[in-house]
Amino acid sequence: xxxxxxxxxxxxxxxxxxxxxxxxxxxxxxxxxxxxxxxxxxxxxxxxxxxxxxxxxxxxxxxxxxxxxxxxxxxxxxxxxxxxxxxxxxxxxxxxxxxxxxxxxxxxxxxxxxxxxxxxxxxxxxxxxxxxxxxxxxxxxxxxxxxxxxxxxxxxxxxxxxxxxxxxxxxxxxxxxxxxxxxxxxxxxxxxxxxxxxxxxxxxxxxxxx
Numbered sequence: 001x002x003x004x005x006x007x008x009x010x011x012x013x014x015x016x017x018x019x020x021x022x023x024x025x026x027x028x029x030x031x032x033x034x035x036x037x038x039x040x041x042x043x044x045x046x047x048x049x050x051x052x053x054x055x056x057x058x059x060x061x062x063x064x065x066x067x068x069x070x071x072x073x074x075x076x077x078x079x080x081x082x083x084x085x086x087x088x089x090x091x092x093x094x095x096x097x098x099x100x101x102x103x104x105x106x107x108x109x110x111x112x113x114x115x116x117x118x119x120x121x122x123x124x125x126x127x128x129x130x131x132x133x134x135x136x137x138x139x140x141x142x143x144x145x146x147x148x149x150x151x152x153x154x155x156x157x158x159x160x161x162x163x164x165x166x167x168x169x170x171x172x173x174x175x176x177x178x179x180x181x182x183x184x185x186x187x188x189x190x191x192x193x194x195x196x197x198x199x200x201x202x203x204x205x206x207x208x209x210x
Contacts, residue, residue: 047073125149
């Protein structure tokens with residue numbers, strides 16, 4: 001890498017010092033085969049060699065180095081995809097929400113971003129709720145209300161909280177968890193239990209009580 005990086009430095013110096021207006025100096029340089037086209041061609045040859053070196057090593061570090069030094073290369077986009085793919089594989093091998101979160105912070109524009117985000121959401125849910133229990137699920141719903149697995153937590157809360165098939169139990173659930181997606185089901189259970197004899201008088205009482 002370092003020999004090629006040095007060569008790139010010199011070719012960039014030649015590129016920046018190439019006379020733009022002085023025709024005589026251009027003509028002198030052209031005699032030696034030096035002009036803008038030849039300088040540019042040489043720069044891209046160096047980039048091609050650098051990409052071959054980076055590809056041979058095939059690591060996040062080697063691709064990162066190429067990306068940082070050779071943003072003009074035709075292989076620049078390909079190097080980004082390879083770098084991101086390699087780092088995504090590392091995150092996937094660790095398979096924790098922290099590993100995926102680190103990837104998301106490093107590569108917000110990556111083509112692997114959405115997949116990493118989906119896995120992050122899943123592992124966040126799995127790790128944060130691994131112990132189970134009412135308090136664990138309640139905390140997850142409070143902290144991560146937009147997580148797609150919140151609905152599972154809500155179902156678990158419902159299952160744990162309802163310990164008896166009674167009006168009182170379901171009504172307590174409704175009062176304690178008014179935002180829970182199972183509230184409508186709890187109301188149905190309350191109505192059915194309260195009006196189990198389905199008399200007009202009982203229905204009127206339900207409307208008064210609730």
